[in-house]
Amino acid sequence: MAFSSSSSAIMLILIFFSSLLFNLVISEPVLNPDEQESVYRVLESINSNIPWRSLFPDxxxxxxPHGVVCDYFEEGHNGTTETLHITELSFGYVSDYSPNPPCTPNSTINPLLSSFKYLRKLFFYKCFTETHVSMPAISSFRSPLEELxxxxxxxxxGSLSGNLSNLSSLRRLVLTGTIVSGKIPDGFGDLTNLEQVTISRNRFIGGEVPLNLEKLKKLKVLDLSQNGFxxxxxxxxxxxxxxxxxxxSSNQFSGKIPESLGNLQELEFLDLSYNRFANCGVPLFLAEMPRLREVHLSGNLIGGHIPEIWENLGGISGIGLSGTGLVGNIPASMAFYLKNVSYIGLDNNQLEGTVPEEFGWLEMVNEMNLENNRLRGRLPFSAKFAAKVGKKLKLAGNPELCVDEGLRVSVSLISVTYSIENEMSKQRD
Incomplete structure (x- = not known):
């Protein structure tokens, strides 16, 4: 009898847990059929050659497919109902580690993209490469969107014009290598959650950057290069x-380089090259930015001398001052403090005098361009230094430079060769 009672108890427990498990399975949420249909139609607009419905019928x-991501949400009264919704859509094969749905030359953007109310990330990589496709209106995206x-x-x-107020959650905006044009909307400065803005290699010809950017306190990357601003x-x-x-870089910005940039104490990379900044000299505020790793001002006729500002900038690995209208001598302090520099561009200026002895001590350098200046005298570089840098030690266009015979095999001399031969002729006389 005891055995029978024990068996009955075990049976009741098994029935209870089986029922519980059955209810859990039954209550597992699934994607809304309308939302699933929208995904299929968007996938078909990206690549109609793939039978998405038969490959992914459930x-x-x-x-x-990789790149289509869902997440759970609590809805209903007091969050008692759990639902599933699409939160990420990524298109365009990137690599075997990111095998997103591949695009075709005829890929298009389905208007149903705007129907995903919970979408956080929308990503397109090399999708619109042969057929013109208009970018969706910026106002069509929903407030949960964090990455575009x-x-x-x-x-x-297309353009970025439109009301941006519904993109209050946006953290990452990347738009590179397109023919999108127009201007950046004024409401751009109100997207206070932005951490990265990369709007590069587009056609914002004649546009200006909005003035009210000071609210973007979380922004870590601002790249507006190669447009027409x-x-x-x-x-x-x-x-x-x-x-x-x-x-x-590579815009048409003009006037002075703002002194306020000196407030960017965390800045590591600064590139203002190939604009129309003029007659302002190398900014002295650079001395107040100790975290700088790269500074590029080339292609702006800022003029003046190279200032003595390098003492706190020992972390710099690259500095470009090519074609900036610089005059005077190259300060020895530049090489003395920039121990970690690997690239120096001082070419196409009006620099004169000798190359400081300290430049021969720069062990990390793998490219140094001093071409087309008025430098003179003997070079401070050892044969070992010249052999390491090789043809990236560029000295042409300085006819009064004298290069030791031992460096000739290592250095790309071009017009400097005249000086060597002239020096050797003097020695024979």
């Missing part, structure tokens, strides 16, 4: 105190 939140990324889509057209760089850029990278 719930897409259980089995989906278009990389290397040379036939993507013009006008002054807003002083408000100096209020982006968390910035690590600032790249405004």
């Amino acid at each position: 719930d897409l939140c259980s089995a989906a 990324v278009f990389i290397e889509n040379p036939y993507l057209t 013009e006008g002054n760089v807003p002083e408000s850029v100096g209020g982006l105190t968390e910035l690590l990278k600032l790249d405004l």
Whole structure:
């Protein structure tokens, strides 16, 4: 009898847990059929050659192509109902580690993209390469969106114009290698959660950067390079105190380089090259930015002498001052303090005098360009130094430079050769 009671108890327990497990399975949420249909249609607009529906016939939140991601949400009264929704859509094969749905030359953007109310990330890589496709209206995206990324889509057209107020959660905006044009909307400065803005190699010809950027206190990367932006760089850029990278190169910015940039104490990368900054000299505020690793000002006729500002900048690995209208001597302090520099560009200026002895001590250098100046005298470089740097030690266009015979086999001399032969002729006489 005791055995029978024990068996009954075990049976009841098994029935209880079986029922519980059955209820859990039954209550497991699935993707809404309308949302699933929207995903299929978006996938078909990206690549109609792949039978998405037959390859992935089941719930897409259980089995989906790489790049299609779901997440759970609590809805209903007091969050009692758990639902599943699409939160990420990534298109364009990147690598075997990121095998997103591949695009085709005829890929398009389905309007149903705007129907995903919970979408946090939208990513397109090399999708629009042969057929013109218009970028969706910026106002069509929903407030949960955190990442909006278009990389290397040379036939993507349209603009960024529109109301940005619904993108309050946006952290990452990347738009590179497109023919998107127009201007950056004024409301851009109100997207206070932004951490990265990379708008590079587009066609924002004649546009200006919004003035009210000081609210973007979380911004770490601002890259507006290779567009057509013009006008002054807003002083408000100096209020982006968390910035690590600032790249405004290859635009048409003019006027003075803002003094407020000296407030960017965390900045590691500064590239203002190939704009129209003029007659302002090498900014003295650089001395107040000890975390700098790279500084590029080439292609701006800023003029003046190379200042003595290098004492606190020992972390710099690259410095570009090519074609900036610099005059006077190269200060020895530049080499004395920049022990970690691997690239120095001082070419196409009006620098004169000798190359400081300290430049021969720069053990980390793998490229040094001193071409087309008015430098003279003997070079301080050893044969070992010249052999290491090789043809990236560029000295042409300085006819009064004298190069020791031992360096001739290591250095790309071009017009300097005349000086060597002239020096040897004098010695024979």
